[in-house]
Amino acid sequence: MSHPLRRVTDLSLDATTVTALRSALRATADEVVQAIIDEVPPYANALSGRMGGTIRRAVRTALGHYLDLASGNATGGDGGDAAYELGRGEVRAGRSMDALLGAYRVGARVAWRCLAAGAVPAGLPATEVAKFAELTFAYIDELSAASAAGHADELAARGRDQERHLEHLARDLLAGATPDVLLASVQRAGWQPPHTLTAVLLPAAQARPAYRALDPGTLVLDDLPDGVGVLLVPDADRPRLLRQLTDRTAVVGPPRPWKRASASYARAVRARSLSADIRDTEEHLPELVLSADVDAFADLCARALAPLRTLPAATARRLEETLRAWLLHQGRRDEVAAALFVHPQTVRYRMSQLRELFPDLASPHRVLELTLAVGLRAG
Known part of the structure; x- marks a missing residue:
């Protein structure tokens, strides 16, 4: 020049x-x-x-x-x-x-x-x-x-070269690349690895504006499919991070060791597909666990609750509701009655029906299956 x-x-x-x-x-x-x-x-x-x-x-x-x-x-x-x-x-x-x-x-x-x-x-x-x-x-x-x-x-x-290297590193992290590949990407990008990374999903247009308010070591991509952006936030103070994202449509994954950032990203992606209302995945772990394999969960529900399917629909709904309250309140009749707004004697009657339908109701394995089956169902 x-x-x-x-x-x-x-x-x-x-x-x-x-x-x-x-x-x-x-x-x-x-x-x-x-x-x-x-x-x-x-x-x-x-x-x-x-x-x-x-x-x-x-x-x-x-x-x-x-x-x-x-x-x-x-x-x-x-x-x-x-x-x-x-x-x-x-x-x-x-x-x-x-x-x-x-x-x-x-x-x-x-x-x-x-x-x-x-x-x-x-x-x-x-x-x-x-x-x-x-x-x-x-x-x-x-x-x-x-x-x-x-x-x-x-x-x-x-700056342009480093930005390209940082984006390449972020893609390697999301793809779950091997440690050797990740370390090579880190060296090219001149990036200091933190202890943990927390994935944040948000609309692509919000990614870089949000990034500017976060730790300068944050990695950002704003060209993922479906108009999605992702931030990988180092050693995040979770309450503070959630406050910083208050006005944004964000889903915050769990903190994970930096080489396993793909696990944080995967959970945020699954939470986003589960419900548009989820922001902090840590507050929705039961739903995320039970949605990990939708078909398996459906099969579990069908098998565990099969005895109820022999009853009229209204009766089955009442008994399932009672079974859920009984399991969640660990069989304490007065608490079950209060939760259902019925008399304790009504609870006793319904539980006698349930014990006839589920003879092994006292079995730990049966309790586990039924708890999973009814715990998150709307009835």
Whole structure:
């Protein structure tokens, strides 16, 4: 990408002045680098060894290109491209643009002092020295702008790459990928695994707005089938999470170890298919257990309650209602009567009927089957 430097002046140095300045380039570059090391803390240890040599050569190249500009022998494109790449490289090195701008300011001051010290003895008139100063600092401004553009573009590219890697990680988690695959995805995404992840299902349009209010380590997908979005929230404080989602149509799964986030997602999906009214799956565990295998539950109900099917429908409903209350209140007759709004003697009569229909009503296995069969039925 080209970032051409503007010619900001008509200054054209004579050959004698340029020769004098070029002879001092190496010393000037060394002085610029040393000043940056001394005055810009992020570069204190970054300009030593091989990296220091590279930077010194880059500074000499920039200064040489600057002299080409000042003498009218260059267009400026190479300097802008180099500065742009330098900005990108600072992102890779983990440094902010503030550090690089600080280095440019220090470099401009030192370079101007050194170059002016060479230009004046070479006979550059005072009026041209002023233009020379203008060109020096305008050149640094152009380099700074090119580096800032490179820094911003690299950050944006890295942000897009990381977002893709995070989305890929979220898909691997929902798919229940193997630990090796998950760890590889984690490394690519630069994501810090939490202890647990909690899956939240909500309309796709609400996914990213909700995500912005949650832990920054939350993973988000908003392109699942049927217009559904999912959030995978790390180490969630459940009451707080539910409060944050109060105004959203959300289903919150259980917390699970992060490698088993697919289990939290699967439960949220099942809860959503079971009822539109479920928000916190932890409050609906019986329904979720009994809906895990709908056919098995239907078969259990049919077998366990088969004796009632021999009775008239109204009688069967009354006895099933009584059986449910008797099981849920553990056979305490007065409590059963209160729950049914009938007299305790009515409960005794109905229970005698039920014992005839279910001779093994005292069997733990029979009690378990009947409890499951009638516990969640409407009758």
